[in-house]
Amino acid sequence: KEKVEITKAQRALMKVIVDAYNRHKIPQDVAKKLLQDQYSAEENFLLLTEMATSQVQVLVEFTKNIPGFLSLNHEDQIALLKGSAVEAMFLRSAQVFSQKMPNGHTEVLEERIRKSGISEEFMTPMFNFYKSIGELHMIEEEQALLTAITILTPDRPFVKDQQAVERLQEPMLEVLRKLCVLQHPQEPQYFARLLGRLTELRTLNHYHAEMLTSWRMNDHKFTPLLCEIWDVQ
Numbered sequence: 121k122e123k124v125e126i127t128k129a130q131r132a133l134m135k136v137i138v139d140a141y142n143r144h145k146i147p148q149d150v151a152k153k154l155l156q157d158q159y160s161a162e163e164n165f166l167l168l169t170e171m172a173t174s175q176v177q178v179l180v181e182f183t184k185n186i187p188g189f190l191s192l193n194h195e196d197q198i199a200l201l202k203g204s205a206v207e208a209m210f211l212r213s214a215q216v217f218s219q220k221m222p223n224g225h226t227e228v229l230e231e232r233i234r235k236s237g238i239s240e241e242f243m244t245p246m247f248n249f250y251k252s253i254g255e256l257h258m259i260e261e262e263q264a265l266l267t268a269i270t271i272l273t274p275d276r277p278f279v280k281d282q283q284a285v286e287r288l289q290e291p292m293l294e295v296l297r298k299l300c301v302l303q304h305p306q307e308p309q310y311f312a313r314l315l316g317r318l319t320e321l322r323t324l325n326h327y328h329a330e331m332l333t334s335w336r337m338n339d340h341k342f343t344p345l346l347c348e349i350w351d352v353q
């Protein structure tokens with residue numbers, strides 16, 4: 121039986137990531153807003169672009185706190201942010217969807233999202249992902265590390281020095297692996313399940329642009345930041 125122990129250095133790394141994650145957590149109010157009222161497709165689209173714009177800003181601040189990130193080649197820093205922004209948004213959306221809510225609220229939230237303006241064909245893959253994230257009951261350390269690991273994916277398009285990114289991602293993966301063994305001793309495959317979610321997350325990337333352009337309304341307007349990061353308009 122492997123004796124797993126998180127070293128002092130690993131605990132310090134985890135603290136830096138979790139503190140940054142908590143400092144830069146996007147306000148949960150999108151769920152509250154959606155539970156309050158039924159909005160039109162136009163209002164929902166505007167809500168999405170506002171929430172996503174502030175989430176990108178929050179993501180940049182979080183990323184700057186990842187040890188070593190600012191020492192990467194500057195073009196690579198941009199390539200990593202651009203390559204992970206949509207995945208980070210869906211990961212955050214999944215965490216918002218899976219957060220503890222009073223009885224029946226999750227069902228109302230799901231209904232509001234189903235009727236928000238997104239076309240039907242994307243509902244199954246999106247909610248399958250949200251529910252598979254919810255089933256993991258991740259603690260915030262796992263959520264924060266998973267977000268950092270997603271950003272530090274070496275094989276994003278246009279990344280030149282992939283080894284430098286791997287050198288930052290590997291210690292995060294090792295801390296997460298140990299954390300999973302300590303948190304879920306009865307589930308030795310839990311870490312593998314967590315990484316499997318990142319593979320599922322990548323598939324949502326492919327749907328994303330179409331989800332936006334097929335939103336049931338005319339004239340989809342995006343903020344300049346989203347045009348940059350989402351390759352739309």
Ligand SMILES: O=C(NC1CCCCC1)[C@H](C1CCCCC1)n1c(-c2ccc(CO)cc2)nc2ccccc21
Nearest residue numbers: 150164167168171172175212213216217233236328331
């Ligand atoms: O605002 C949102 N997500 C934000 C994003 C930034 C980080 C916090 C969450 C949107 C809603 C906007 C208004 C219409 C209903 C969806 N949303 C989505 C979502 C996100 C993107 C797409 C298309 O690419 C489709 C759906 N999944 C959610 C799950 C739970 C709660 C909101 C959720």
